Amino acid sequence: MELFRDLFISGLTKGSIYALIALGYTMVYGIIALINFAHGEIYMIGAFTALIASVILGQLGLAGWGLLISAGAVAAIYAAMYGLTVEKIAYKPLRHSSRIAPLISAIGMSIFLQNYVQLAQTPNFLIFPDLVPEIDFLAPIAHIVNKNQLIIWLVTIFLMAALTLIVKHTRLGLAMRAVAQDRDMARLSGVNIDRVISATFVLGSALAAVGGLLIGCYMQQIDFYIGFLAGMKAFTAAVLGGIGSIPGAVLGALVLGFAESFAAGYISSDYEDVVAFVLLILILIVRPGGLLGQTQTQKV
């Protein structure tokens, strides 16, 4: 029973991080039908920026919750900037081209960013300080749930609530949903498509960056390659839940997190990474639209 509990908690934690990344994938896909391969790199850049920010801000005297939150804010802002720039350079000029051109461009951007960070910083892994301060009331159950896990859950829940608020109750959110459903009609309603697309990238990137910060604190080390695997799995999670659907991304991420955790615990940790892809293939065979996706009929 203890094993189950631990696996459950670890699965929930993984799933939360995947969710933060998966949301970016699903939102971008929903709005411009593009697999943003570079998104995993944005997550990684968020982690690196958070680390650099924490060192500098730490030297300036910040500590504790203040340091954590400001490092997160800096990381989110920078990730948003990167997301905007990537969109402007690699995706916007290709908005009216074939299916494969943006895909190749995205992969190219991903390779570029990976190597950019590797060259600018270091090919080795970097130690990431655990910026999460001690949480006193957690002490008695610290062996079950540690503070990092709790923070990851809370932050994820908070950010998802914030995102839902934005998407469902703001003018921007309305525009985002409208553009995702019928782009030309949105234009005829007076929506500035470029701005909405940029906003989507900003939101997705910020979320991923926070994920990067949290994973850094949790694992206490990062390297330039973390974006690749986490990105692929998060994207798998988004597809699993139904690409383009925000609740779908979260559901897919949680399902994946749990599946990986339980597979690693009960079967073998070697095959942990395989779980994601096997799960994906199985789900897509049975439900090509993903768990929460709608089967779309194509009109000719």
Place this chain on the structure above:
Amino acid sequence: MTRESAHQTAGLNWKRELALSLLTALWLGLLTGPLLVCRLNPTDGSIVYRWPLLFYVAGGGFILSSVWRLLLARRNLRRRRAEVALQGPKRTWVDLLLASRRRCQGLWLVMLFLISLPFWASPYTVNILITALIYITLGLGLNIVVGVSGLLNLGYVAFYAIGAYTYALLNYYFGLGFWLCLPLGALTATILGLLLGFPVLRLKGDYLAIVTLGFGEIVRLLLTNMEVTRGPRGLANISPPGLFGLDLNALVKPRLLTWLPLDPNMDMNKVFLFFIMLALVVLTILAVFRLENSRLGRAWLALREDEIACQAMGINRVRAKLTAFALGATWAGLAGVVFASQVTFINPTSFTFMQSVMILSIVVLGGMGSIPGVIIGALVLILLPEELRAFADYRMLLFGAAMVLMMVFRPGGLIQSVRQVYLYQPAQPPDKGQS
């Protein structure tokens, strides 16, 4: 006229362009500031500030921004003009070259040159060429799937790995030789291609891409973790291809050394492999060429253009898709067997997603659906990095940038496959002249 249209017709507005470039330079400097300037020391976590880099970025950003906007504007103008003028993609000098009558003679010359190569070039050159030929085969194979049929396969390396590992395993555990394993490797890969094809039949473009990506990763992870494949330790001592069990080095080399400027370090097994690969490539080109111009090939093209129209026309989509997958896999399997015998030691790290990306780049950047394009693409992608060894660290960086730039400015690839363009001209009324 309103102000907006006045600007449109006025052309270049220097102040605006200057301001935009300055802003971009500022933005890029700010953006790359933390990661470029503040370099973290892995051991003690301290930061080394490299301020000069900021100025390089700002300066470079200013120039690049202007160049970028200029090229982008020209591209858009070119496209709009081409649209209005009812033109298809322009034929470049390469297309004209290939279409010329001298083509056959040129190809014979190239063949003669290649055949003579091992007898005067260095072993290093021969080795590189074998790799290039392998990638040409891989590119042509993937071309069938992606270029001609439009099925996005991001996990093509899996079939390559299957071929290689089939030979390696059969050789390691059972001592089977190259010639027996060549068809076996191809067969295994083909079967796997069919197995992959079945579940993905219904999947739409992007879903197909991600599933194939997953498939590639699954194969790699299985190879890494299964005991029988010896995981990361890999399989070594894979025998090169034999010629009736003769020891080529002992037999042939001394005689050739006296007659030809042969490099004494040349491994004759490698030379043998080179010729095998050359023959394979020639056969592949012929096969692919025949396939593309056959009924099946046309079905594939139709599949790429519009799947639903395909179905409405009575083309068996299932058969077309499955054959595309299976045939594509076959060639990867063949290439894999040759690869295993070339490097004599394989492990899963040779078969990562990056490999799939490489092969995909060969097809897409070389020219989707165009055989000469894929060949040129393979040569460029394999030989160019060797020439640019000085920039080794920046190779992948440039590669990524090149992918983006190619897609923005020349998405059809280096050599675009030019299809027949039929121009509609209204019929001339018959001459009503009095006779």
Place this chain on the structure above:
Amino acid sequence: MLSLIRIHAGYGNIEALKGLDLEVREGEIIALLGANGAGKTTTLSTISGLIPPRSGQVVFEGREISGLKPEVIVARGLIQAPEGRRIFPGLTVLENLKMGAYQRRDKKGVANDLAYVMNLFPILATRAGQSGGTLSGGEQQMLALARALMARPRLLLLDEPSLGLAPLIIRNIFDIIRQINRKQGTTILLVEQNANLALRVAHRAYILTTGVITLSGLASDLLADEAVRKAYLGG
């Protein structure tokens, strides 16, 4: 109010409009008629800025709008209810209406207009919380019209409002079209395949044949015209 001067426009290699001239005066209902493929929807797309004209000018209220982005044109009060209703299927009826008022900043005005259109189309009030995709064809058309009205259009472009609808609903909608024009003074450019209906509600009409205007005049005149009757009104 709106003038199209020698417009050439099309998609890719195809030129759909080959020198189109059209004029809409304030307060009018203009009908644009023609067979399928004549270029009626292309005309509206060009006016709304979805397709830039290859040559020619579109002038709205004295200012040229050819080549401007759609969102700018919408801001000037030129609103289109496109062919096929194009309701946002995942948004509720209310949200669809809010999309109509997307560019408006006057909350009070928007609230008033919301009440007005709910009054005009009571069914929308009933279904306010339902998602647009669940509405019937007729209800969607009403929603599309209401959504366009939420933008307080100076000129309203309607693309085939009668398509695929039952006769009773069509009559309802055309009554409302007439009402919007007569009571509110909204100028309307109406594209229709149903020539009979269109000519009865319009002041003037144009007939479009393969990219050029072949006939124009008072709606009543065209209704009575022999050639028109044969070609478009079933003799």
